[in-house]
Amino acid sequence: MTQQSTAPRTTRRMITVLAGSLVAASALAACAPGSSSTTNTHTGEISTDVAAAGDVTIKVSDFWGGTEGEWMDDLIARFEDTYPNVTIERTQEDWGQLTSTLNLQLAENDGPDIATANNGWSSLGTLAKGGLVLNLDPYADAYGWDDVIPSTIARQNEFTTDFSTIGSGSLFSTPVSRVSLIGIYYNTAKLDELGIDPPTTLDELEAAAAKAKSAGEIPFAYGSQDSPTALLLALQALYGTADEINDFTYGDTSVSADDIGLLEAAEKAEEWNEKGWLTPDHEGIDYQTAVANFLDGKGLFRFEYTGSLGLTDEQQGDFGYIQLPQVSGDGTVGVGAAPAAMVISSKSENPDVAAAFLDFLMSEDAAQASADHGLIPLLADADIPADAATLQSEAAGAAALGESDGFVPYFDWTSATMLDTLTQQLQMLYAGQTSPQDLVDAVQADRDAFLADLAQ
Amino acid sequence: MTMGIRPGAGVTGTPAPRAGRRPATRRRRVRWIGLAFVALPLAVYAVVVLLPLAQSLQYSFYDWDGVSAATWVGLDNYIEFFTDPVLRSTLGHVAVLIFFFALLPIVLGLVSAALITRGRQRGMAVYRFIFFLPQVLTSVVVALVFKRIYGPEGTLNTLLRAVGLGDFTRSWLGDFDWALPSLGLIGTWTTFGFCMVLFIAGASSIPTELYEAARMDGAGPLREFLSVTLPGLRGQVAIALTLTVTSALRTFDLVWVTTRGGPGTATLTPAVALYRAAFQNPDVGRAAAIGITMAVMCLVIALVISRVSERDS
Numbered sequence A: 001m002t003q004q005s006t007a008p009r010t011t012r013r014m015i016t017v018l019a020g021s022l023v024a025a026s027a028l029a030a031c032a033p034g035s036s037s038t039t040n041t042h043t044g045e046i047s048t049d050v051a052a053a054g055d056v057t058i059k060v061s062d063f064w065g066g067t068e069g070e071w072m073d074d075l076i077a078r079f080e081d082t083y084p085n086v087t088i089e090r091t092q093e094d095w096g097q098l099t100s101t102l103n104l105q106l107a108e109n110d111g112p113d114i115a116t117a118n119n120g121w122s123s124l125g126t127l128a129k130g131g132l133v134l135n136l137d138p139y140a141d142a143y144g145w146d147d148v149i150p151s152t153i154a155r156q157n158e159f160t161t162d163f164s165t166i167g168s169g170s171l172f173s174t175p176v177s178r179v180s181l182i183g184i185y186y187n188t189a190k191l192d193e194l195g196i197d198p199p200t201t202l203d204e205l206e207a208a209a210a211k212a213k214s215a216g217e218i219p220f221a222y223g224s225q226d227s228p229t230a231l232l233l234a235l236q237a238l239y240g241t242a243d244e245i246n247d248f249t250y251g252d253t254s255v256s257a258d259d260i261g262l263l264e265a266a267e268k269a270e271e272w273n274e275k276g277w278l279t280p281d282h283e284g285i286d287y288q289t290a291v292a293n294f295l296d297g298k299g300l301f302r303f304e305y306t307g308s309l310g311l312t313d314e315q316q317g318d319f320g321y322i323q324l325p326q327v328s329g330d331g332t333v334g335v336g337a338a339p340a341a342m343v344i345s346s347k348s349e350n351p352d353v354a355a356a357f358l359d360f361l362m363s364e365d366a367a368q369a370s371a372d373h374g375l376i377p378l379l380a381d382a383d384i385p386a387d388a389a390t391l392q393s394e395a396a397g398a399a400a401l402g403e404s405d406g407f408v409p410y411f412d413w414t415s416a417t418m419l420d421t422l423t424q425q426l427q428m429l430y431a432g433q434t435s436p437q438d439l440v441d442a443v444q445a446d447r448d449a450f451l452a453d454l455a456q
Numbered sequence B: 001m002t003m004g005i006r007p008g009a010g011v012t013g014t015p016a017p018r019a020g021r022r023p024a025t026r027r028r029r030v031r032w033i034g035l036a037f038v039a040l041p042l043a044v045y046a047v048v049v050l051l052p053l054a055q056s057l058q059y060s061f062y063d064w065d066g067v068s069a070a071t072w073v074g075l076d077n078y079i080e081f082f083t084d085p086v087l088r089s090t091l092g093h094v095a096v097l098i099f100f101f102a103l104l105p106i107v108l109g110l111v112s113a114a115l116i117t118r119g120r121q122r123g124m125a126v127y128r129f130i131f132f133l134p135q136v137l138t139s140v141v142v143a144l145v146f147k148r149i150y151g152p153e154g155t156l157n158t159l160l161r162a163v164g165l166g167d168f169t170r171s172w173l174g175d176f177d178w179a180l181p182s183l184g185l186i187g188t189w190t191t192f193g194f195c196m197v198l199f200i201a202g203a204s205s206i207p208t209e210l211y212e213a214a215r216m217d218g219a220g221p222l223r224e225f226l227s228v229t230l231p232g233l234r235g236q237v238a239i240a241l242t243l244t245v246t247s248a249l250r251t252f253d254l255v256w257v258t259t260r261g262g263p264g265t266a267t268l269t270p271a272v273a274l275y276r277a278a279f280q281n282p283d284v285g286r287a288a289a290i291g292i293t294m295a296v297m298c299l300v301i302a303l304v305i306s307r308v309s310e311r312d313s
Helices: A002-030 A066-082 A095-107 A121-129 A137-143 A151-157 A188-194 A202-214 A229-239 A242-249 A262-274 A287-295 A351-361 A364-372 A389-403 A418-430 A436-455 B002-013 B021-059 B076-083 B085-118 B124-136 B139-150 B155-162 B179-203 B208-216 B221-232 B234-249 B253-258 B270-280 B284-312
Strands: A056-062 A086-092 A114-117 A180-187 A301-305 A319-322 A334-337 A341-344
Touching (some): A056 A066, A056 A351, A066 A364, A086 A351, A095 A121, A114 A121, A114 A351, A121 A341, A137 A351, A151 A334, A180 A389, A188 A202, A188 A319, A202 A301, A229 A334, A229 A418, A262 A418, A262 A436, A287 A301, A319 A389, A334 A389, A341 A351, A418 A436, B076 B085, B076 B284, B085 B124, B085 B179, B085 B221, B085 B234, B085 B270, B139 B155, B139 B179, B139 B253, B179 B221, B179 B234, B179 B253, B208 B221, B221 B234, B234 B284, B253 B270, B270 B284
Parallel strands (some): A056 A086, A056 A114
Antiparallel strands (some): A114 A341, A180 A301, A180 A319, A180 A334
């Protein structure tokens, strides 16, 4: 009998073990996900004395490749020269890779001290709200960042500490001494060929486009398969005021989508599409191909993010940049932001040193390094090499925006889904499946839904 | 669970009333050794499959951005999946893809298997290899190749112009009406060879006497196919259907590399919507709800297919 009973007993035991482990597993999973155990307020005294910090290693994760990566390497080397006690380990990741995993990386104890985040709710906002990145207000006071960062740029890095509002409150990230804009590039040789001067107003741009079209050229090199929005956002900035676009993006409900130049911009995009001013079959052309077409001379103008053409030193001067003034004639407004939001991890053991490095990335030296690497300097004056003709025109655009304090943030910071909404609506607009007013309404609905969700 | 119970249950069934103490101990030892062998795979399975599954199920009841504290929303994420017009439309897109990924290749595979098994030709292995090739290629490579073929200046349009059908040229993947069928045909191309090879292998195990008997009874090619080949391939068809339908349900890479769900939302699939919700617009709860729904659908479809194919035999 004893032998017989052993088998069932073992079975029973095994069932118990299995059931037990399942119960344990579900118990582990039972507590609500995302407990906010970390806090982003700095505790204790802060110090700006890097040399006194002892031997320190700072880990930086960023998404800058190419020239931007060289700029970063250059500045890291200089910082390490100044402070031999500091070692900076840089990890470069692909943009999509880093932005999609940053929340996990920052939650790790051995994650990066400093990282590049994407501004807006979907990346920076989520990190700040989750307590994964430090509130940088104490460092802003210590280093006097208020005097360095223009208010329209500072707003891009701010959240209120109840995380109900973006664009005001505490600083959760810093910009760097260079800027990324949306504007218009033109092909210098093509323009000369057609006897057209670089346009200085929207009317002149349209006249040039009409002339190019009748001469058998493609006026605007364009692709709308995956990234059609630069054209719309650049046009929007010619119609909307800086304040209203800023306020709308930052969730101010007193400003509606009807007030921000979006309708006029969408109408213009539709009109140009119907006139055949955009690359034929642009709905089947992806972003990479569109850029390649433009660099290849297939198209006179292109609405583009600065730095995205990847011009070599030899190509400097082949393409010029225009930051058009507003249609109303009052100054210049344009999309412009630092190329990333620099954050300090709440888990960083050396936030003081990390902050000193962020301060260095906003310095005059860093701005000069930007110019030297062919990137558009911001925050401080820099001498632009005389042979860098494209950069000269880009810097002139940034200067015009600075004079009017006309920087507006990337419109997709409005909500987590805004970029998808804009892309889809624009594709539908070109296919005649929606109207400019419907596009504007969809943008409004997207923000309404997002703000309602945020308020919960 | 079943894996854990089965060894014990099997042992209970073995008659051992007269066995002495030592064999029982040995048996027990053998049992524990067996358990020790499965312990590691079982633990791995629990950690990489069961635990994430339980977590996903849990997340799906929350509104969560992936970082800060989550709020319980009950079934809202599921309700949203079936009521939000854009999310709901992804189910319709999947239905279209199932036609192109599963039904069309299986029909084509059956026809070609029937033709091939009737008349054996020289060099059959070469053809089989050529048709099977797409199955071997990485899906991203396939997607990139077809992106070129379907492009405004791509091979397809060039071909159409060459034969005087220039009016039919379009940006196939940028066209609201044509993008989804165009994507679907890529799936047909990749799975057709797989289905065919599967069916040819199955058909070769059908006894030739059956064919001879059918011919003796005066059956034509069609009758022969319906009465001999098709019933003989029931198992293979069930396998092909299960694999292709579930792969259609989780279509991601093809869409992501070619259209990203566009133009508009014309080619958005649940898997792409899931990826966006999980990694781009932090809404982990919604992503988990989509994932669980798709998993359940896959399971139900697989069960139905296996039930139907077994009941008929």
